Amino acid sequence: MEVVADNKVLAFVSDFKRPEDGSKVRQQALDALNGMDFPTTRVEEWKYTRVAKYVKRKYKQVQTTANVDQFKIADLDAHQLVFVNGFYDEKASTILEDDTVSIHKIDELDEGYYTDLMEDTEENVFSLINKGYQTGGVFIQIKKNKKANHPIHILHVLEGEEVMANARHFIHAEMGSQAEIVTSFASNNASNGFTNVVLEGHVETNASIRINKLQTEAKDVLNISNEMFIQDESSNFLINTVTTGGQLTRNGLNVIVEGENCHTEMNGAYLGTEKQHIDNHTIIDQLYSNCTSSESYKGVMDDKSVGVFNGKVIVRQDAQKIEAYQSNKNILLSKGASVNSKPELEIYADDVRCSHGSTIGELDEEAIYYLRSRGISKKSAQQLLIAAFIGDILDKIQNEAVRAHVDQLFLEDFGWRF
C-alpha cells in the first residue's frame, strides 16, 4: 500500500501486515479508511478525549503467549476464550462440551450476514482499523430457544512493548436464547500497549444477553472498545462495565433497538487514579414503541484522573411510549481530578417519559463526620462511603463468581470491601 505521508491513519497502519484472505469486509474497511483521519478534540464526540499522543506511536501486531492464569475468574465455569495481543491462544483457551452454543472463528461468519446486519451501525476510524486488520476473534452463536449452559468468558491480554491488539467478536443470540458473556481486559509485562477491540452482536426476538465487562489493564494502556448491538422485538440487553485500568480508556457502546417491547440496560462503574482518563460514550437509539431503557454510570476520580461520560438517548418519531432513564454520578476525591459529563436526550416522539440526571461533588462531609464521631477512622469512613456509592452498580452483576472476582479486585487495588 502506498503510504501518503500526510495521512496519519495510513501512516499509523503502514507496518501492519495486510491480511490477504480476500475478505470483502476487510477490503471495504480498508477502502473506508482512505481519507479518514483520527479524531481531534474539535470533533464533538471526542471533545474531552485526546488521542493524538497515542496515534503517533508505531504499534506492532505481535503473536505471542502470556501467563494468563492469573486473569482467569475463579469458580466461573465458563468457556474460556483467550486472546493475547489480539491473537487467539488456542492452548490457553478452554471450550467446554455444550450443545447450546457454537463457537467459531470470526472469519467463519458469513460475510453477507455480517454486512447486512451491521450496516446501520456507525463505524469510526478505530473500529475500521480493527475491521481491516483484525487478527482474530470469535463468532458465537447461542442456539434458538436455548439457555447457554455456561457463561462465555473472552479474555484479552496484552504482552510486550507497544503492541496493538485488534480482536473482533460477534455474538449472535438466536430467537429466544439466553446467555451470559464476560469480557475482560488485562495486561501482563506490557508497556504502552493499545487494545482496540470490537464486539458486535445481534439479539434476536425474545433473546436475552447479559454482558459483564472488566477493564483492569496497566495504567499505561490505551483501550478503545467499540460495542455495537442490535436488538429485535422483545429482547433484553444488559451490560455492566467496570473500569479501573488503562491510561486512556474509551468505551463506545452503541445499541440500536429495532423492535417493540425491548429492554436495554447499561451500568458502569469507573474508578480513576493517577493520570487515568476514562471515557464512556453510550448511544441508545429507540426506533420502536413500548421500549424501556435504563442507564446508570458512577465514577470516583482521584489524583489527577479525568472522567468523561456522554450518554445519548435517541427516541425516533413514532417510537411512542418509551421510558428512558439515564443517570451519571461522580465523586471527585482530589484537587486535580475532573469530570466532564454530557447526558443527552434527543426526542422526536411525544408520548415518552425520559429523564436524565447528572451530579458531581465530593464526599459528604457530614456523613464522614457522622462515621468519625462513631470511632471510625477518616480513611475507613471514606472507603465505606465510596463502597456504598459504587456498590449500587456492582450489585447489578448477578453472576456470583464474577462479582467475587470484582470485589477481590477492589480490595487489592483500593482496599475497599463491599
Added chain:
Amino acid sequence: MSNTYTEEDLAKNLEEQEYKYGFTSDFKSDKAPNGLNEDIIRFISAKKEEPEWLLEKRLQAYYAWKEMTEPEWAHVNYEKPDFQAISYYSAPQQTKKYESWEDVDPEMKETMKKLGISLEEQKRLTGTAVDFVVDSVSVGTSFKKKLAEMGIIFCSFSEAVENHPELVKKYMGTVVPHTDNFYAALNSAVFTDGSFCYIPKGVKCPMELSTYFRINEGGTGQFERTLVVADEGSYVSYLEGCTAPMRDENQLHAAVVELIALDDAEIKYSTVQNWYPGNKEGKGGVFNFVTKRGICEKNAKISWTQVETGSAVTWKYPSCILKGDNSIGEFYSVAVTNNFQQADTGTKMVHLGKNTSSTIISKGISAGQSQNAYRGLVQIHPGAENARNRSECDSLLLSDRSGAHTFPYIECKNNTAKIEHEATTSKIGEDQIFYCQQRGIDEEKAIGLIVNGYCKEVLNHMPMEFAVEAQKLLEISLENSVG
C-alpha cells in the same frame, strides 16, 4: 444622530470621508448597497459620524469575521443567509407603516387585544398613531429626568458613543470580544444601533428600564448592540423586547448584549422575544442569532430571564462569567416552538471565582413540527472553590411530530464543587387534561392552564406587567396546537 443633520451635510461629510479613508464607492441613498466589504463598514461608520477608534474596532471585527465560518453545531436546519445579499445599513425612517388604524392587519389587532395591550399602545406599536406620541414623549421625558438626577445614563448606543465615549470605549467588547463567534464578529463590524445603560456606584435604579419605553426608538435594526454597566453596589432591572408580534422584514438578526456587573452590583435582564416565526407552513420568519453574556465581579449577580416564543430559528445562549468570588448567575427560560420553528437555546455558566453559584431553570415546550433544544454549559474551573450549580431542564411535548432535545455539558475541574443537573421530557398527562375537561374547561384552555403552571417558576422571575403579558403570549403561541 442630531436632527439638524441633513442629506446635504451627509453628502458633504461623505466626500470628506472619502478623501480621508480613500474609499471610492459612490453612495447617494440612505441605504447601503447589498453586500459587506470594508467600504460598507466605513460607510456605516461615516453615516453615524463615529469616532475613529470605533471604526477601527469595526474593521478589526470585520477582518476577524472574514476568517470565520458559520457555526454548524446547533441542532437546527435552515438555509444559510447570503451575507452578501443583505444591506447592512438603512437610515431609520420615520414613515408611517399604516395610513390609518383601519389598514392594520385585523389578525394582528386581534392578537394584541388578546395580549391586553391598550389601544394607544397598539397604535404606537403598529406605527399608526401620531396623536398620542406627545403623551408618550412626555412620559418618557419625565422618566429621563428622574434617571438623569440619579446619574443613570440610559440612551441609544449612538448617543452613548457621542456623549460618553470613555465608558463605551472602556467596556465595549470586554465581555463579548469581536473574535467570539461568527455572529458576534458580524455584529461588531456592522451594528447600527442599540442601547446603552450605566448605573453609577451605589445607585438602585428606581424603575424597570425598558427599550420598550425608550423614546428615541426609531428602528434599532437587525444588528443591535446593548451594553449595560452596573457600577459597584448598584442595581438595575432591564427589559428587552415586547410581547406584541413584530412584523419585521429583516430575516437575519444578530444582536450582541454585554452586561457588566462590578463588585456588589446586580443586573436583572428580562427578555420577551416574539419575532415573526414564519407562517404555518414554515415559510419565512426571522433568524435570531444572538450573543448575550454578562460578567460578574465580586459579590455581583446577573440574572437572565427569557420568554422565547418567536423566530423561525433561534440560536441564543445568555451566559454568565462568574469571575468574582461569591458571585451569582441565574438563568430562567421558557422557550416555546410551534409549527416549523426551531430553537437551540440555553446558557453557559462559567465559574472562575470562589463560592460562586449558579441556577439554571429551563422549560421547553414543543408543538406542531417544531424542534426545541436546550444546550447548556456548566464549567467549574480549578480555582472555583465551593462552586455550586443546580440545573433543571424540562421539556414538554405537545405533538407527536415535534422534538425536544437536551444537550447539557458539565465540566468540573474542582473537587469542592457541587453540581446537580436533571432533565425530564414528557407530554401533558391525559389525566390532567381529563380533569380540567371534567370541570368544563375545554382542551385548549386546559393546555394553556397546564403550560402556565409548568412555566410559573420562570414567569415568577419576570417583572409583574411583563409576566402577565408573557403568560397570555404563551397561550396565544400554542393556539391550535393541540395534537
